[in-house]
Amino acid sequence: MAREFSFTQADYERVATHLYRIAGIHLGDTRKEMVYSRLSREVRRLRLGSVGAYLDHLDKAGQHEWTRFTNVLTTNLTSFFREQHHFGILAEKVLPHDGRPARIWSCGCASGEEPYSIAMVCDETLDGAQGAFSILATDVNTTMLQEAEAGVFDKERVENVSPERLRRYFFDGSGAFAGKVKVKPVIRQQIDFRMLNLMHPDWGKVAAEQFDAIFCRNVMIYFDKDTQYQILKRFVPLFKQPHGLLFAGHSEAFFNAKDLFTPMGATTYKVTRGAV
Ligand SMILES: C[S@@+](CC[C@H](N)C(=O)[O-])C[C@H]1O[C@@H](n2cnc3c(N)ncnc32)[C@H](O)[C@@H]1O
Structure with missing residues (x-):
């Protein structure tokens, strides 16, 4: 099919x-159609004639356009209780370990389903005790973060959430919100949503924190091995010991980083002894 805008291999x-x-x-070699379909909307919005013209415009544009560029090109697929077994491991192996409040980082939180799932499990496991846990949820995509902060989801998106959890943690929408649910403050207020680009050399205050768990699932899959290694190296000092656990996505294996992280099964990892 003929394209509306020219889009060359060089573009x-x-x-x-x-x-x-x-x-x-x-990106590799296979995402050309995906890139075209997402960027053609930007070309149209800016009333430009080609993807090349859009890229020239970007070179002269301010931060706002670069943020849009990043937002439209990241893949944000997620769901509640995705890779369910991880939430059992969180409840059984991580949360009961330490008398101190649990601190968990979901980096690459997309539209929020992952940190909200973590929050439900923490609230249940720690019996809803005030200040018993807090979650930092970050992403590079600012559009996704806005969605996540709002905490409003279509009902189809909460199909993996049990009726009991739906009653306990979500308001049922009515009127203009019919067909939607909204996360209740009891879990919303335990989550701090922030923009953080894992590639940025300065992670700010996060770099001085200590976490019981870091969920970095289906994020590094888009990074090459060297970039993965550099990020993993920066994770090493951020874990509480000895129980801190890194959760990765089902197709992510960090075998090239055994000096940093040791596999514990089910794509969970512990800091390798001597790595800190
Ligand atoms: C496929 S989603 C995974 C969401 C969730 N962790 C899960 O497993 O369901 C990947 C997320 O990583 C984010 N991401 C990609 N590159 C990133 C970077 N350099 N820094 C922070 N987040 C990034 C994307 O914006 C996207 O929201």
Whole structure:
């Protein structure tokens, strides 16, 4: 099918170079149609004639356009209780370990389903005790963070949430919100949503924190091995010991980083002895 805007291989390579530099995302050779379909909306919005013209515009544009570029090109697929077994491990192996309040980081939280799932499990496991846990939820995509902060979801998106949890943690929408649910403050207020690009050399206050668990699931899958290793190295000092656990996505294996993290089964990892 003829394209509305011209989009050359050189344009694709320019996009790939920018996205790798900004977010560490390695596009490979197979995402050309996805890139075109997402960027053509930006070309239309700016009333430009081609993807090349859009990229020239971007070179001269301010931060706002670069943020949009990153937002439209990241893949944000997620769901409540995705890779369910991880939530059992969190409840059984991580949360009961330490008398201190639990602190958990969901980096690459997309539209919020992951940190809200973590919050429900923490609230249940720690009996809803005030101040018993807090969650930091970060992403590079600011559009996703706005959605996550709002905590409003279509009912189809909470199909994996049990009726008991739905009653306990969500308001049922009515009127303009019919067909939707909204997260209740009891879990919403335990989550701090923030923009954080894992590729940025300065993670600010996060770099001085200590976490019981870091959920970095289905984020590094888009990074090359060297970038993954560099990020994993920065995670090492951030775990409470000895129970701190890193949760990765089902298709992510960090075998090239055994000096940093030791696999504990079910794509969970502990800091390798001597790595800190
Ligand atoms: C596929 S989603 C995974 C969401 C969730 N962790 C899960 O497993 O369901 C990947 C998320 O990683 C984010 N991401 C990609 N590159 C990133 C970077 N450099 N820094 C922070 N987040 C990034 C994307 O914006 C996206 O929301």
